[in-house]
Amino acid sequence: MLSVHLILFLAFGAIALAGAINLLAQTHPINSALSLIAVMAALAGEYLLLGAEFVAAVQVIVYAGAVMVLFVFVIMLLNAGVEERTRGSRVALLFGIPGTLLGSVLIAWVILQHSATGSVTAGAWGDRVSQLSSQAVPGSPETIGPLLFHEFLLPFEITSILILIAIMGAVVLASKPPSAPVLPREGN
């Protein structure tokens, strides 16, 4: 008998997949962006099914709520029109679809192989993660907080530096064209 859990898992999975395919099929950028929001929301549903309420909420707030709003904002601001089919895009289509299929088959094969032998993750952190995921409430804020700020502090901080670099790159790219100084000015 199908459990409610499994039905919900399949439903969210179907929404995520349909959103992802629609994202590629749509030619108007705003439709693609909205499909991506559907994918994000469906992923949040999957996290919720795994018992990770905090991660699900953050997924919605950060990805569906903040990142995608900026996507939509940029599309609106630039008033981006319908995508055109060029020769380059046709070539990409020709090689991209088989390539993607091959890649996903490979990933699925690797995961299935390793889950049969019992360990999907590898390395010291991987062991720690699999050890943690066997605990009672893996996704609660009480468990995630200490993990982020004690055990995984270094990866966490490196990630934030990475984001900082991305922000600075965006500022440099968006600042005035070459006639003005390229570096962001101090103050102001």
Added chain:
Amino acid sequence: MPIWPYIVASVIKSAVVLVVLLTAVAYTVWLERKVVGHIQNRWGPTRVGPFGLLQPLADGLKLLIKEDLTPPHVYRPLYIAAPLIAIIFALTSIAVIPFGNPVVVFGYSIPLQITTDVNTGLLLILGVTSIGVYGVALAGWSSNNKYSLLGGLRASAQMVSYEISLGLSLVGVLIMTGSFSLRDIVDAQAGHFWGFIPRWNIFTGQFVAFFCYLTAAYAETNRIPFDLPEAETELVAGYHTEYSAMKFAMFFMAEYANMITVGCLATLLFFGGWHGPVFGPPIVQAVLPVFWFAAKVFVFLFIYIWVRGTLPRFRYDQLMAFGWKFLLPLALVNVIATAIAVTW
């Protein structure tokens, strides 16, 4: 425990909350017209019913039977979806808000909120409200009108900017409580200092956080002094310029439902939720907490209207400078100060 009483209770609670919420929305509009009228030395609505009390009904009827006009050259799917997104997410966020202690009916303990007590209730509200931005942004874009587009752009930029201050202003309360559950947050505020000052978060050092929250929330709900997205002197009506009849009403209802949610959250987080003096016979004792909750929310709605009748509108650069250079640092300082105070 069988699942059906739970389902029946959920359906009944959803229906009751929805009816109460929509009535509250309608009468907040009436209250606003009345109060702003008196502030400006006018009467406000007086003709329909005593004190114009039936005005919301007349307005509702008008909006229902008005011609629903779709202008040419709009992007239809999103033009229709945008008001739906706005109203759906505005109404959804009320689902996790608790109104009082659980009541026992026929041996079942029924929590006074639509969902059961969700562990991450506060985050859920933040998530739902952050999705609500799309309603405004897409309405502005799909209308194919320069005023609508400018309104939509302003709204999305403003809401994204102030959401950060809003989130940070809540962190102080979360540090003090140690839980994301709204019920835990309220329960932590029970009791009194020296027997008479209630132990509400606003009196335990979260005043700055409350100021940040209220300011950011006004910006999030696009209300004066932050109503740039619908500044009628420059943008006609902003993002809903091209909307009429019920589609327009949906934006309107969403705005007022969001105001009520903001009032509920402020009550729960800073003003002790349903805690207040409880006395009298058992039936009065059962009703009083819900009454205190409603009374506190009413005060917030009144302040909303009061502010609208008092303050002028910000300029757009002032709005952004205020949000990023004043409110955000202030909220950050509050988080750090609270963290230091709590670890001590």
